Amino acid sequence: MYIILVVSLNLSMGFTGLINLGHLAFWGVGAYTSALLTLNGVPWYFAMLAAGIVAAFFGFILALPTSKIKGDYLAIVSLGLVFIMDSVVRNWTSLTRGALGLPGIPRITSSSINFLVFSFILAAVVYFFAYKLVSSKHGKIMQAVRDDETAAKVLGKNTQLYKIMSLVISTFMAGIAGSLFAHYITFIDPTIFSPDILIIVLSMLIVGGLASLNGAVFGAIIVLALSELPRIIIVVPALIGPIRDMTFALLVLIVLIYKPRGLFGKVDL
Amino acid sequence: MMLSIKSVAKNFGGVKAVNKCSFDIEENKITALIGPNGAGKTTLFNIISGLIGIDKGTIKLQNENITNLQPHKIANLGISRTFQLTKVFRNMSIKDNMLLAKHTSEEEIKKILDSVYLHKPLDTFASELSYGQQRLLEIARALLMPHSLLMLDEPTAGVNPKIRQELKLILKNLKKEGKTVLLIEHDMDFVMSVSDTIVVLNQGRVLKIGNPKQVVKDKKVLEAYLGK
Incomplete structure (x- = not known):
């Protein structure tokens, strides 16, 4: 989806x-x-x-x-x-x-x-x-x-x-x-x-990169995998949501700093 | 007559950018549009190509009324142009830039690129070209697009002397081929060497129309450029 x-x-x-x-x-x-x-x-x-x-x-x-x-x-x-x-x-x-x-x-x-x-x-x-x-x-x-x-x-x-x-x-x-x-x-x-979903989708786009279909696929997979990770490794349920949000933010920041066009992007954001 | 401009007027608020401007562009000739900064040259280019609508007047291309038509319709009727600030598709290759002008063979693309002295691999991205080379690509793209009138807006602006010389040769070749060109240019040596007719604009009005020799001796033209 x-x-x-x-x-x-x-x-x-x-x-x-x-x-x-x-x-x-x-x-x-x-x-x-x-x-x-x-x-x-x-x-x-x-x-x-x-x-x-x-x-x-x-x-x-x-x-x-x-x-x-x-x-x-x-x-x-x-x-x-x-x-x-x-x-x-x-x-x-x-x-x-x-x-x-x-x-x-x-x-x-x-x-x-x-x-x-x-x-x-x-x-x-x-x-x-x-x-x-x-x-x-x-x-x-x-x-x-x-x-x-x-x-x-x-x-x-x-x-x-x-x-x-x-x-x-x-x-x-x-x-x-x-x-x-x-x-x-x-x-x-x-x-x-809710804007939460919009932020997830935009994160996927930023991580994968604009104007790249492969980027769209990998962006979705990477962000989705990272969002599920806290559910597997974190024991305290109350921390899952905040840590997931922090993971998104960190991932987007890292990508924007080190790969401003995203992993596969062909044009500037 | 290739292009006929009759009493064209365009105001931006209180500013009369183009004021009852009338002149004709003859077929198979190079016509230069000159004038001091702010004379309305680029505005007139944008009006002819449909990027700016006009308040009054008519524009006819080969007797067909193109006044206030949408830009893509005017382009498809046979007006091809370049811009003062080069507009290439930066994230696309040379080949894709050219194919957007006309869906054609690599052979024809290479031929046109050779004619403008741009010798780069077709898969080179436009963003990887120098400014001067982007200028040449834009001219090549305009040449490839099927057209009856070619409009070049300050082709020598910001390019090095070598490319400037190449541009002069390109214009001379176009003249030999009998192309109809409307040119905006500030480099007077360039204008004098390639133009058949010069239209001088000042404050949105036509100040003088004539051949290079007539224009260069005209007092009003000298005043407009140098002051009284």
Whole structure:
């Protein structure tokens, strides 16, 4: 799930230069869409596809007014979307049950191992699609938009279209990741829009590096492995959370000092 | 006529950056746009290429109205340009930079790069090139892009004398090939040696249009550059 999330965030942030801090909102939209549909009898595969489509629709809605802005401004606007989604989910109680959350989301596999295999296959499909995209002519244009949008424009590229396309594809993937999460955890509530998860995903991106799909994969694995480590080696449960947070901070700091572009990054942060 | 600019005006707040500017650019000629700093040369370049919208006037490219069209549409109609501060895609290779201008063979890319005296492996990243070499890459990219009008914004700015000489040769070759070029340049020797026509701008207005000999003797032009 995290690999899909980081790969998709890397598409918009690393390859197109769109600082999209609202990625979590699309992940949450995907989770809620899939949960609500399956709880109402829709098969999980349709629900998962719908999760991607609904998240992509929200991505499109965000992209339309923001396709003319970049950098910090886009970061602020997109981050605002997380808080809007959080507020909507908390207050639209007739649909989402608000803070009570949605329990009993059906699992999509009978065992955890099968779910792991399924998640791995899905992550591989997303990786392959992202790889094909960034290696294509369109992917190169996305990278040109990141490096210098004005130069891309005078070379005849419709940069707004590519920014919208990048956001829509990356938010579709985030929606799929959200669906996967909902069916794994079987219970979701508005806390999924918490900045904690955003920080984890951004840490993965920073550690792995921007504009590198391998970086996205290894960043996710390294950060996730480190976040699980305190649970194994620390005996006092109260210390697990704080030590995990400190580990994240330390890892990001070390990477930023010694490898400012991340382990596999190809562009500056 | 390649490009026709009629009564173009652009204000930034109270500043008249371009003030009722009118002139034509003939086909197969090199036209230089000169003037003191702040005359509105780069603003006019940005207006022609669609990066800045105008308040009044019309711009026609080969009789097609391109006024206030989006930059990518203008580029696809045949205007290719470079910038005063070089704009290459720094995190991409020379080859990828070139392919963004036109999807073509390595052979054609190498031919264009040779014509601008940039002899570097195609997989070299643009960020690894010196400033002068980035300038040459940007010109090569603009040349590769299908175009009818090439606009070069201060191509010799910040480059060493060797590259300056190479740029002079590039412009002379373009002249021989009958290309239509609009050039902004401060180096007067350079301008005089390559231009067919010179348009002098001052405070957003056209001060003088003529051939290099006419322009260099004009009193108003001398005043604009040197003061009374």
